[in-house]
Amino acid sequence: MAQEPRIDVETRAQGIRSSLSDEQGEQIADAFGWQGVWFSAEQDGDADTRRPETTWELVADRPHQGVTAKGRAAVHLAEGHRTLTRPLILADGFGYGPSDLDALWGHFNTPYQDGKPGFLDQLRSMGIDVVLLGFNQRHTYLQANAAVAVTCVQRVLAERTGEAPLVVGGVSMGGMVTRYALARMEADGLDHQTDKYFSYDTPHLGAWIPLVLQQLAYLHEALQPPEGGEPGQAELIRSPAAQQLLWGWVDSADFSGPVTANPLRQEFLDDLRRVGWFPMRPYKLGLANGLGTGIGLDLGPGTPVFDLQSADLQLTARIQPDGGTLENVGTIKLGPPVWTSATSHVAAWDGAPGGTLDSWGRIADAMGLPIHERLRNSCFVPTVSAIALTRDPYQWQPDLYKDLRDLPKDETLLDAFCCDTANREHSAVSKPLIEWFLEQLAGW
Structure with a gap:
């Protein structure tokens, strides 16, 4: 039987603020530099914002x-349409706070090729009405x-003219939200009239944020607590959505124990099974x-990314090691060790093929540290997760680097990917993703 993935904090950070002088605490907090909510990457793009025909409060x-x-x-109605006729719903993804629908439009409508309209404008020219959720x-x-x-x-069904079926899906977390919504409607006997469901880099089997970076977010927050009601650095990590989506999750800088035993994630997966999966x-x-060839990122397991050395402060954080027992992922020293962290039996997620997040790069920039370009990004949604490989999300993950070419049809829970x-x-x-998706919609 496979060993349970876990993390162990060898030197407790609990009470670290009271055990350090104000100057020492500020020295560590200032080394991180990044203020605000960590890991809350926002959509960006160069496309002009288009004013929607109407906006609904939902x-x-x-x-x-209790929420x-x-x-x-x-x-956004299609060219020539005065009412919703052929609706496509695109739901927003993972982040902190409210969605920015203008930014979502700008991101997805930024042209991916010179001389070609953006994705959303192409949909509208095909007679497809775009509903950004x-x-x-x-x-x-x-x-x-x-x-x-x-x-x-x-x-949408109430406002639609005619009987054209819907296309419903989302990006990132939005794909999970709409997956659950449609399955729940079917379980409740509600007719969603949806012909096609789509997910755009959605973590069907789970997402990944390096465990050491999760811990450093908590540690930074403990050393420099937010003021005036502002959210802390770890606010997104401790959120319900993060707990439900992340395969490996820790609840504090001090946490020692299994990284997959998360009650909220288990509850969500149980709910998903209850409504039909x-x-x-x-x-x-x-x-x-991400690539489907099994070729990942050039991130050597255990490689130090941050290695800040000064006369009285050492701060090291490493790419996730590949398995092993008590493999060091992070150390902070002010003379004697203040905090050290190690993982056991955790796979080399950071370098897996998949959609990436620039968490390492953004923190390095905030700390004013040089960082090699290849170390800026690590895997956030492994390809095997985005294509819904037929694996139990709680028993993952020997297949992170699986070659998905010529994958048997019964090896994915999707009809096409x-x-x-x-x-x-x-x-x-x-271009490869958008043009493939447009081909899938051409006959609709």
């Missing part, structure tokens, strides 16, 4: 854990935001920002 059709989520939808709290429970997605689907009616499409031609930034708009 309220979840039911609460989850009645809210959201907004921006309706956002959430007031992207970081809340997936089930809560899925209830907003249910409301959005029902509003995937919606059954739609044809299911998946797009992955497309992998990118490089390991690109998570949610990146690329």
